[in-house]
Structure formats: C-alpha cells, structure tokens
Amino acid sequence: AQSVTQLDSQVPVFEEAPVELRCNYSSSVSVYLFWYVQYPNQGLQLLLKYLSGSTLVKGINGFEAEFNKSQTSFHLRKPSVHISDTAEYFCAVREQGAQKLVFGQGTRLTINP
C-alpha cells in the first residue's frame, strides 16, 4: 500500500524568501502525485499535480514541484513567498488503478514579515 511522508511538520520562512516543502512517497506501482493547500477552516484547494510527462510541474500561486522517481520524492517549491501563502500544505498520492488518495501529515507554512 502506498504511503506519503511530509518530512517537516512546520516551516517558518521570511516573506520574499524561497521555500521548499518536502514530500516522499512509497509505492510498488506507478503513482499520481498532488499538492493541496488548506487555509484555516476551509477545504483543500489543488495547487498542482503530476500525472505523467514532464517531471517539473507548475501550479497556481507561483508554486512548482518536481517528481523524482529514483528518490520517490515530489517536493514543492516557491522562489519568493508572500504572507498570503501562510497555510497548511498536503502532499497526496494515488496509485494507478486505485480509488484512494492518500495524504501526508501536512506541513504548516508560516510566513514572517
């Protein structure tokens, strides 16, 4: 069964600094990978996804992520963060042929002025 590990539970960053949120997964088959953002008391919004093709995927709000099959990683990056990026970020994986989307534990990104 697949699993997802987000290595950092909290990441504090200064405004306009770059950020990387780490995500590793485990699966014996091919997977689809997703990053979602959750603002307080809200549902999840899709930031970006990797289904196939180019390993570098660009999403909304200036975020991008790179799929690295050999390292089973899908780290999320943004070159310059804003206060409005403060939120919880979830990495998720779905195995090909499976129904279930499995989430990581989440990373709380806090942007300091």
Add this chain to the structure above:
Amino acid sequence: GAVVSQHPSWVICKSGTSVKIECRSLDFQATTMFWYRQFPKQSLMLMATSNEGSKATYEQGVEKDKFLINHASLTLSTLTVTSAHPEDSSFYICSARVTVAKNIQYFGAGTRLSVL
C-alpha cells in the same frame, strides 16, 4: 475549476441527535464522492468512498451504522452522523471526482461538527 459545495459549514448539536451533511458538485457530475475526517492539526483520514447508486465502501475502523452515506445522484452525497457523541466532534470534508480517468478530486469547504 469545478466547485464542490458542502453544507452546513458549522453545526452544533446535542449528544444523541443525528446530523446530516450535504455535499454537492455544482458544475459537474461526480461518479465518485469521498468523505474525510480531519482532527485538529492533523491530516485527512478517508472514511468512505461512494459511487453513485451503490453502497459506500467504508475504511477499516469506520462504523457504517454510525456514519451513513448516501450517494443517490451524480451531484449529491450525504453523510449522516447518527446518535452523535462528543467524540464525533471533528471537521468533515467531502470530495468529488468525475471519473478515475479525470484524475482530480475537488474538495468541499468542510463542515465543523461540535457535539455537546
């Protein structure tokens, strides 16, 4: 993008009563809907998966008689928490997907349930 509407956003109820949460896909037909539960500062835990017109498939450890799921149409799924108790207090989030091939799940804004 596609919109999933979840109602109510917040509900407070007395212990022993039942609460129904609705999840609607507003601009697409969802063959599959998912119900998640989220505890404070934790990740989403899948409770059940429902396909339109079929019985829901519950995850291990989720009481199907307590959490009743109905997916009667391609745009509506409901979760009923029966005989709610304080330990059922949580944030419940629904999600909808068009088909497996359309590889994106869209999420509702969530329902915060507080059982007194």
